[in-house]
Amino acid sequence: MTARKVGLIGWGAIGRVVGTALVRQQVPGAELLCLVDNRPLGEAAPAPQVSFEEALERCDLIVEAAGQGVVRAWGERVLASGADLLIASTGALTDEELSQRLRTTGPGRVYFTGGAVGGLDLLQAVRSLGPLDHVLLTTTKLPATLEQPWMGDALLTRMRTATGPVEVLSGTAREVPARFPRSTNVAASVALAVGDLDAVRVRVVADPAAHHTRHVIEASGAHGSYRFEVSHLPDPGNPATSQVVPHAVLRSLSVLAGRTGQIL
Known part of the structure; x- marks a missing residue:
């Protein structure tokens, strides 16, 4: 089987782990050909740093590890070029018009990774039994990782002076990821698994004691009830991202590269 020719967009907390693993040949069947980043990487780059257009010419698989804006700006161009696209920033797919364009x-072909949460395969499976009546995702993180430009002084003060959990925002999976573009991609991943952005309720909680990022999914319907809870250490360089996220991307890459013995 011919190795997948991979172009990586983004050399941040996710991209560095993914790119390093590819260069070390830790993903059989996948080869890192180039990097795209808006900063000059110099000797830090383990592969040639090229323009987006050149990456499309060289590669048959583009990995997005740079944020929702990249998916919006470049996603369709990747697919139209004939390359496949693996999306880490699933929050971009809560824009239903964009999601539909990417799918068509x-x-x-477009793929997304589940990132920092599990149980998505089971939620996808139970959809065939009928709709879920209740789906709630509660995400708890350190207050500083959740601060956003749109927040008012009162909310910021509550978060910064909190001695216990503070609910920062509650809404649907359509609404919340757009307000936290780097912190709530999990909400979009759950909604994509369930198949309905408006059916998934999301609570974002700031907790000064949240040394681990925690995601709790609770779902129920006529056919059963389900609960998944995960707790991850945040990435030390970018606490808004869990350490496990780049490894979820690498697992998805392994599947796309054709490694046998995978649970799909």
Whole structure:
């Protein structure tokens, strides 16, 4: 089998782990050909740093590890070029018009990774039994990782002076990821698994004691009830991202590269 020719967009907390693993040949069947980043990486880059256009010419698989804006700006161009696209920033897919365009643009194919949460395969499976009546995702993180430009002084003060958990925002999976573009991609991943952005309620909680990022999914319907809870250490360089996220991307890459013995 011919190795997948991978172009990586983003050399941050996720991209560095993914790119380093690819260079070390830790993903059989996948080869890192180039990097795209808006900062000059110099000797820090383990592969040639090229323009987005050149990456499309060289690669048959583009990995997005740079944020929702990249998916919006470049996603369709990747697919139209014939390359496949693996999305880490699933929050971009809560824009239903964009999501539909990505699903219908080709000949490239679009994929997304579950990132920091589990149980998505089971939620996808139970959809065939009927709709879920209740789906709630509660995400708890350190207050500083949740601060956003749109927040008012009162809310920021509550978060910064909190001695216990503070609910920062509650809404649907359509609404919340857009307000926290780097912190709540999990909400979009759950909604994509459930198949309905408005059916998934999301609570974002700031907790000064949250040394681990915690995601709790509770779902129920006529066919059963389900609860998944995960707790991750945040990435030390970017606490808004859990350490496990780049490894979820690498697992998805392994599947796309054709490694056998995977649970799909």
